[in-house]
Amino acid sequence: MQHSNEVIIVGAGIGGLTLALTLHKAGIACRIFEAAPEIKPLGVGINLLPHATSVLAELGLIDALAAVAVTTQESAFFNRHGQLIYREPAGRFAGYEQPQFSIHRGDLQTVLLNAVLERLGADRVLTDRRCLGATANGQGVSAEFADRTGVSYRVDGAALVACDGVHSVIRKQFYPDEGAPRYSGVNMWRGTIKAPPFLTGASMVRAGWLTHGKMVIYPIRNNVDDAGNQLVNWVAEIEAPQPAKRDWNGAGRLADFFPAFADWHFDWLDVAAMIESSEAIYEYPMVDQDPLPRWTFGRITLLGDAAHPMVPRGSNGAGQAILDAQYLAQRCAELGVSEAALMAYDHARVKATGDVVLMNRKAPPDRILQVIYERTQGERFERIEDVASAAELSEIANQYKRVAGFHLDDLKNRGTAESGAAV
Numbered sequence: 001m002q003h004s005n006e007v008i009i010v011g012a013g014i015g016g017l018t019l020a021l022t023l024h025k026a027g028i029a030c031r032i033f034e035a036a037p038e039i040k041p042l043g044v045g046i047n048l049l050p051h052a053t054s055v056l057a058e059l060g061l062i063d064a065l066a067a068v069a070v071t072t073q074e075s076a077f078f079n080r081h082g083q084l085i086y087r088e089p090a091g092r093f094a095g096y097e098q099p100q101f102s103i104h105r106g107d108l109q110t111v112l113l114n115a116v117l118e119r120l121g122a123d124r125v126l127t128d129r130r131c132l133g134a135t136a137n138g139q140g141v142s143a144e145f146a147d148r149t150g151v152s153y154r155v156d157g158a159a160l161v162a163c164d165g166v167h168s169v170i171r172k173q174f175y176p177d178e179g180a181p182r183y184s185g186v187n188m189w190r191g192t193i194k195a196p197p198f199l200t201g202a203s204m205v206r207a208g209w210l211t212h213g214k215m216v217i218y219p220i221r222n223n224v225d226d227a228g229n230q231l232v233n234w235v236a237e238i239e240a241p242q243p244a245k246r247d248w249n250g251a252g253r254l255a256d257f258f259p260a261f262a263d264w265h266f267d268w269l270d271v272a273a274m275i276e277s278s279e280a281i282y283e284y285p286m287v288d289q290d291p292l293p294r295w296t297f298g299r300i301t302l303l304g305d306a307a308h309p310m311v312p313r314g315s316n317g318a319g320q321a322i323l324d325a326q327y328l329a330q331r332c333a334e335l336g337v338s339e340a341a342l343m344a345y346d347h348a349r350v351k352a353t354g355d356v357v358l359m360n361r362k363a364p365p366d367r368i369l370q371v372i373y374e375r376t377q378g379e380r381f382e383r384i385e386d387v388a389s390a391a392e393l394s395e396i397a398n399q400y401k402r403v404a405g406f407h408l409d410d411l412k413n414r415g416t417a418e419s420g421a422a423v
């Protein structure tokens with residue numbers, strides 16, 4: 001099997017599918033090789049912030065996404081007693097040109113996959129092709145794949161982009177001594193439930209703090225039944241010893257985390273009842289990796305979680321993969337599919353995303369919760385103004401937006417990749 005002019009994309013996740021669309025738009029041939037025998041809509045909730053949705057808007061996908069997602073209205077922070085700490089509008093409600101979406105990962109992947117199948121053709125996505133490794137030579141790349149039965153395939157291409165996620169085999173090939181993803185000290189349990197709308201009906205809520213338990217809660221599908229219920233996504237996060245499992249689909253046990261939230265009965269949402277009534281619970285450790293010095297080796301490069309896995313505390317994992325895809329396709333359009341294009345991508349995006357990885361560790365938006373927790377020792381407050389001013393809390397949120405490239409002013413000016421922004 002030989003496709004020597006094509007870009008080989010390894011992995012049909014959010015990054016790989018977006019890259020196929022941005023390359024196709026730039027007139028560059030590509031083909032995706034996915035390890036899974038079938039692309040199933042796995043995962044739970046993801047938030048897409050305006051820097052990512054502006055890329056998806058340029059790909060003409062906003063209507064398709066709006067039809068399946070919740071258009072987020074606000075981001076709101078509460079303590080473990082359900083008292084409001086801080087809230088700010090989101091997406092178009094905050095003046096951005098493009099919306100913020102809260103969406104099921106499977107719905108996002110399906111919208112991207114359908115667009116790839118329609119625009120590029122069904123023969124551009126090969127499933128049951130697990131990449132085993134790749135080598136670059138002066139003119140292109142050669143990659144090895146295997147299917148479930150063990151049959152192996154060699155594929156030649158003009159370049160290879162590894163979009164194979166947090167356990168990337170290509171990353172391991174270039175960094176064999178790096179070790180497993182680094183545990184942050186926080187374990188996560190995730191689930192979904194059909195429930196009536198709460199707050200604005202499109203609020204992204206963060207509550208509590210990691211020491212005693214933090215929750216992230218937001219709706220990801222509207223009108224899932226005749227009663228007007230939504231599909232609500234929740235994530236419980238607690239500082240805990242490192243768990244043995246590291247599988248996005250690994251099952252979690254209620255007893256391991258529920259006690260931390262058993263008394264969370266807010267007047268605007270009964271969190272404890274919501275958790276208890278959820279059917280499936282998934283457990284996944286919060287992991288990332290130290291930023292790498294480079295991703296590009298000849299005509300092979302990394303993208304998305306393969307390049308910059310980050311702890312999910314700033315809604316930027318999928319978003320930065322989408323920005324990578326846009327930036328890489330633009331460099332290939334300008335410079336041809338070449339080592340120079342891949343190096344230009346490397347120079348800009350390694351630094352931009354490395355800053356986001358470190359910011360997610362140090363000062364993501366939920367630092368707002370930490371500040372209040374530390375000042376109140378987790379107790380109720382009389383007036384939030386006596387604990388912290390809105391200006392102080394807003395500055396924490398704004399600092400993160402600047403580093404991650406979605407501050408309103410930066411997006412209006414459409415800055416450079418060095419600031420993490422889409423270009």
Ligand SMILES: Cc1cc2nc3c(=O)[nH]c(=O)nc-3n(C[C@H](O)[C@H](O)[C@H](O)COP(=O)(O)OP(=O)(O)OC[C@H]3O[C@@H](n4cnc5c(N)ncnc54)[C@H](O)[C@@H]3O)c2cc1C
Pocket residue numbers: 010011012013014015016033034035036042043044045046105129130131132163164165166167168169248249303304305306312317318319321
């Ligand atoms: C099953 C699954 C569920 C997830 N659920 C959530 C969630 O609920 N919330 C959240 O915030 N994030 C979730 N994520 C992670 C999230 O999708 C990523 O953090 C982000 O979107 C960046 O996307 P990515 O394309 O870089 O990686 P991913 O979306 O992880 O995609 C990587 C793709 O590469 C494929 N792959 C892996 N190894 C190989 C190989 N050797 N050869 C070929 N293909 C390979 C994988 O099957 C997958 O399709 C999930 C990821 C997966 C794979």
